[in-house]
Amino acid sequence: MYISEWLMWFGDSVSAPIRRKWQMPKLAKHLRPSDFRRNYTKIKVSDNPRPIGPYYAYNDSYLEIRGGRGEHFRGIITLLGLVLFLIPCSYAYLAIKMIARIVTNQESDLAPAILFVSFYSLLFIIFGYFFIYYCRHICRFELFTLRHIRVRFNRVTQQVFIQRPKHCGGTVVFRWKDIMPINTDSHHSNQEQSQFVNIFYFPSYKTGLPFSDGFSIGKNTNRPQxxxxxxxxxxxxxxxxxxxxxxxxxxxxxxxxxxxxQEQIKPIFDVFNQTPKLVSYLILIPSLIFILPLLSFGYFLSECLCWQFKWPEAIQEAGKIGRLKPKETQLLDYPITIWKNQVDDNS
Known part of the structure; x- marks a missing residue:
């Protein structure tokens, strides 16, 4: 769920060499110089405004929608992460079980029992080390983190609030008028199939930050429209x-x-519709019988093992009478490591 957000955050704001190499080609690939001077909030792009969602809130003050790309991959990463997590846990369980047998005098030969305890403990330390220092970076994309990215559009304060884990950029505040939609531009009108969620950027020349920030919302779509x-x-x-x-x-x-x-079934059928019928039938049966339920279970398990933080009080109260308008995110709001990368980039 958070892989694309992390990659964008890492490339745009953490790693200066990657940002210099990839940022502008990614953002400007389908855009002309005049596109960067537009105020996209004033440009009508459709005669049929409709919500696709999923939405969490909708009232006179704000609307809130789920963000994030790759929701249909959530079950895969969840199951992979749990397998990696259970490997050191299994060795810890075997070591504790053997210790319990020794304490309760169920082992007649003490030397081999102590050897097995030492062996299982060593494996637990080795695999536990690799999980903590390496595999946890994979698991935190779907496990033991925020359940969903949330994006709140506040029409009273004319601001956009994005709630993300810290390793994906954290919670940020931007001005509504600085937003730049990517997948809604006429440059994409000739595409027959999109298979992308709505993607938005807050370019650096508008926000004043030395790097661009962005987010995606909603579900995968079949048409640019x-x-x-x-x-x-x-x-x-x-x-x-x-x-x-x-x-x-x-x-x-x-x-x-x-x-x-729901998240798994739609992408599968989208693939089937674009492949020959024989291939579709050969893939459909095992997918529906085994793969789809397994991935759906992994998705639900991921949601159960994650949590949803509340918005900061300043954002929750934004737009109410007598409440101050939340300040927009500045470079000073980021950790010192981010500042250092910007200094190194400009030096």
């Missing part, structure tokens, strides 16, 4: 309010067993 329709829904909400807009269906941030099934 889907992206434009949802962006138009958000744009009109922020510019004119709720009048004339369809009310989105709201969902919960709590774990739901059927959510994993």
């Amino acid at each position: 889907d992206n434009r329709d949802e962006w138009e829904f958000i744009r009109r909400y922020m510019e004119t309010g709720l009048a004339g807009l369809p009310k989105p269906r709201l969902t919960t941030t709590l774990p739901l067993p059927f959510r994993g099934w």
